Amino acid sequence: MSLRPPISSIRVALCLAALVTAAGAGAQTTLTLNVNNGTAVAVAKDDCTRTLTVNWALAGTGQSGCSGDHADLQIWVTNNTTCGLDPASGDTLVGTVLQSTWTTTGSGSFPLTVSSLPVFAGGTCPLADTQKDMKVCGYLKTAPVVLGGQCQEVKPATLPTITYDSQAPAAPVITSVVPQDKALLINFTASTDSTLVKVAYASALGPYNDGPSGPAATGSIKLDGLDNGVTYAVLIYAEDVAGNQSPASNAEAGTPVQSYGFFEKYQQAGGQTQGCAAAPAGALPLLALVWMSRRRRSMLGGGRS
């Protein structure tokens, strides 16, 4: 009688071990976090009473909460660039999801008041001239359902960022003002944190008026609807993503000037075509078809052509 186990028993044990390992390795739980359904949110000086929404979602198969430490999901906001396993001193705890409230999947949300963000730890909201990025963190441990599985760490793959920004961008600089027909083209440079520029303009007759606004990255913006021959002073402001407005740029002057395009020259030369005042270009073939069908009908009916 041999002391070696039968070959068939070894095969069964190996198969079971492989299955257990595969179940443990393949069944990973993922944690997803976002703030206001995005991964980056900017809040400004005037947003102290604003409430953000931190959403969480756990998804996995064949997993449950680990019975040991970190069985519950903790979500917090930190001033640091990395999260660690627990909220550090000065971090803001957003909420805790008890292990008993979810099995293999779960989702929910927590409110987060701007004034409770860790950037204000030791101070009060608002803070002047401050720009700070904060990370939203989450951490828990899960265990495979199958026996003998090890608890696994679960962290979000992407950490949402909340930026508190009460720092106005630097004042943009108008590099040139190009006169156009009833318009001025304003070329400028703006700091990299500027997302928007706004134009203000004034003639000698009145105060500054609000002009158009446009993307800061374009480097130029057109101010139209002006009168030719009138000198206007123009200046621009930059805005960052949080809505902070920069000081005014340098003021520059420009005078719109009449110019003539090709069709104006054509008409000045006595050209007969007037363009399209009433019927758009696309309607002309239809008008022709109508004319041809009416003509055919009148010819068949012996009417006047």
Place this chain on the structure above:
Amino acid sequence: MRAIRTAAAAAALSLGALAGPAWAQAPGTVERPPGEVGSERTVGVEVKLGGFKPLIDREFGNAAGAPYATTFNDSSMLLFEGSGERQLYQAMGTAGVGVSAGYAEKYAPAVLETGADAAESTSLRLVPLSLFGVYRFDYAAHVWGIPLVPYVKAGLRYTIWWCSKGASLESTTDGGLAIGGRFGWGFTGGLSLLLDVFEPRLARDFDTDAGVNHSYLFAEFNFADVNNFYSGGFDLSGRYFTFGIAFEI
């Protein structure tokens, strides 16, 4: 009115003459030249480029100071066109009907009262459309192996035009917009070079794999009178060459 009738009648006759033989044949029973190999041909497509100078200044007798010459330095626009045609007759040559569409644009600085260049540009943009009949004498190419195919086209044209200054359409003196369309007619004469003769095996593979029977390079001369049948106003006529590549499928 008389000119319009004459032009319309001529265009109709040209289309009718080309399409006429096809009406006598049932679809799928197109007679083919003896000796032609490959799958059945039914469609032709082509793309082409050329320099197009509209005869706008003809309205002003091409006098000094006429608007196109002074604005665009009397130079041509780059015209890109594509067309497709349905072949209806194949025996002593190939006849069919087709449509084409193109695009051309020309930019120049607008001018100030002093005559100096302004900071903003002005443009003339055209979209020429055409409905035409075509006849290609390809019998010699398919039967005798001479790789040159002369052809003619004739048909009606409609060209949409618009002018802009800066980023906006120009305004007209009556408060409208500088956009419109002009009708006309035109014909084309051209010569195609059958490329199959240079690589017959590749050509057969192209037919077997993609259904492209024949490939051509071509050059053609276009005569177009697009001025609402000589009724005055914007004259988008032209006399110009185009060059391109064509496929029969």
